[in-house]
Amino acid sequence: MNFQKLKYAVVVADSGSFREAARRLFMAQSSLSTAIRELEEEYDIQIFERTKRGIFITEEGSEFLSYARDVLSQVSVMENRYLDANQKKLFSISSQHYDFVSEAFAILLATDEEHTHHYRLLETSTTHVMENVKNAYSEIGILYMNAYNQKVIKQYLNHNELQYTEMGTFQPHVFVGINHPLADRETVTQADLLAYPSVTFEQAQGSSAQLTEEALDLAEESTQATIYVSDRATSINVLVKTEAILVGTGILTSPFRDMMRTIPIVDAEANHMIYIQNKYRKLSAEAEHFIEILADQLTDVIDVAGDEPA
Template sequence: MKLQQLKYIIEIVNCGSINEAAKRLYITQPSLSNAVKELETEVGIELFIRTPKGITLTVDGAEFLGYARQVVEQAGLLEQRYLNKKPSRQLCSISTQHYAFAVNAFVNLIKQSGADEYEFTLRETRTYEIIEDVKNLRSEIGILYMNPFNRKVIKKLLRENRLDFHPLFTAKPHIFISTQNPLAGRQSVTLDDLQEYPYLSFEQGEFNSFYFSEEILSTVFRKKSIHVSDRATLFNLLIGLNGYTISTGIVSADLNGDNIISVPLQVDDHIQVGWIANHQIRLSHQANAYVNELKHVIQEYGLPLQE
């Protein structure tokens, strides 16, 4: 077993493809495939499941990757200490639902890293894809919510994929609206108040189940409904069409400007936001740093942390 082979495995997982990893490693695809097969033969386990759509880690492969990352990280520290090598390029990938606080924490992570070279990835994506990303270790951490409606389904899916949910905070539902919306001056609103306004939500692609919706109350009928795929479009439509969406109530003026506000929604429900990770894998230094930044940002917004 060679250190280079461990680096190969890590790069394949980061890319999600042997072909793409070979390009980034500047070696041929057959050479990389042979290196993986040799390592699998040596350790006596299958690391990847190969399908026409690409590769995914096996259960043994996920456990192996956790150890491989630790070894490569420690080897890098040894090289810095005794061979005077510069710190290795820092890597970290996060997948999240569309939350401003997750972006705030990511910004803080990069500022605090102090690295000369880094390659960080933040994916604002669909709920099912967040789970898939963390399951296949394309991302170390995923951020999503649970509530009484989707909890059983989401927990079952996490359990089947050997993922753990770590609560961060629980929030009461709010609507996000433009400061020009007629409801902007209200202390709170009801679902009846919202009937004539366009409802905005994030589309979930082929896994468009109510249980995967990023917004609670996904089964409520709306006369006017618009699905979007990114946060910037959603906020533009909130302003342009006097629309609304439902979320945690955390609005970042730094990221979203001063044109969007939150108003409490009078419903008997709650939103518990947390992070997920593969329970077989020890988080990297950067992933742990990101979790700490998440907690710091959440506390800045005045929300009590859950442990």
Template structure:
């Protein structure tokens, strides 16, 4: 039994047939069938029921798949942690909550360093951002702290052998359409927002408020729309009187047809980078931090 055979089993299960799995794996179907037959003979179990309509996992196959996925997850962790120097030099990945400026900073890196062959931007939920950095998938994570979430998030960072660096403070802003009834106000209050729906980014566990990516997730809106996608959020803002909350670190909100309005009487938040304890940043990691600092300076973010 070997790692490659485990990957073959997962590919067949995911594609529903040996033929489709072989295509995705870029090997011949006879080679794939032979590898699975060897595995089945070795462990003395039948993993697939082969029919005219494809391949279906047996009960033993389902158990084997479950254990294989756990093993391959650990293999992936090892590969990410111990990439060769040559591979690290041509790979750069960051994880982030949903921020427009991340794409702008990464685009600058992509254009200036075409010799790097693999860029990755993992834009996801708060817990997944932390896990991505913890498991060495990303060199740097981007998120925010404030007095409501700091204690819970610091506990998670400590558990993952992670630390953080404060990039600057920012004021909470409300995102809404240019046609929203509040769009002409220079600043808004929580009371102003009470009659309107709120759009929030979905998180793993809504019971723990420190996971929230939306700074006003603690405000009890009468109607809430949950989404995982930034484009969907903007689309909802365009078509309804809903609002969202965030950092306001967007250079050209009018290009998206939205307005950013400061929220009054709210504490400032901190934009932070998270990374492994005692990490040595790669060349691109250092460049990313420098370019992000330039971006924040242009937005007049206070350190």
């Protein structure tokens, strides 16, 4: 397998044309075109359809490129791990949008006295959390799991040689601004929430409805608007300035807790907070340290579970 030609194919796909790809790769367009044709002949497929209007990725080419990206990601991990002993290693985490994960990440950075690593925290969709760990783009991923989504999540993990470890259980809460009509309530029911617009984090296109990030799906019963966002900063601004609600863990460990209220939803089932990892890869010292920090963050606010992987 020629990894360089795989890289060429991915760059062509990302560039949208051979001319632009050749410019990015600092090579002649004719040489690039020849390399792609050799790759297509080697695997007996057509990756790109060439027309007068430009190039188009074929259906089989789209599948091939997906595998190529996975392979190149793994090659990059190997090269970073073994070829450059002096290069700083990258510790990467992918997570759903959790305040306590961001806090734990900041503590991890503050306690790194040797400065031997680069760090990355990606707050993203449920699907991308799992894909990032599968592709070794992140070492660990942080998710929740419940009776509604566990079948889909477990199927994905098993199929892709990933495993999960439960960190604890939490009762779903509703997040509201301090001036919200529900802000003074000690508890709420799901029916209480139907009168208000709900904030939800945007998921990857085409992902299962069971992979929604919110611990409850109120959209079908509510007549109010659903507000889709992609980042926590926007969700916080919406909650603080409107009567919208957000269903989640109820865990706030940052200064944002002074801007919002979290109220337990008494008729909602408990959820499980988990982290996922590659089944056959030993966690790095940085990952283990981060998980310890995360456990400390969660000790006082969730029922902490054992550390047996599943």
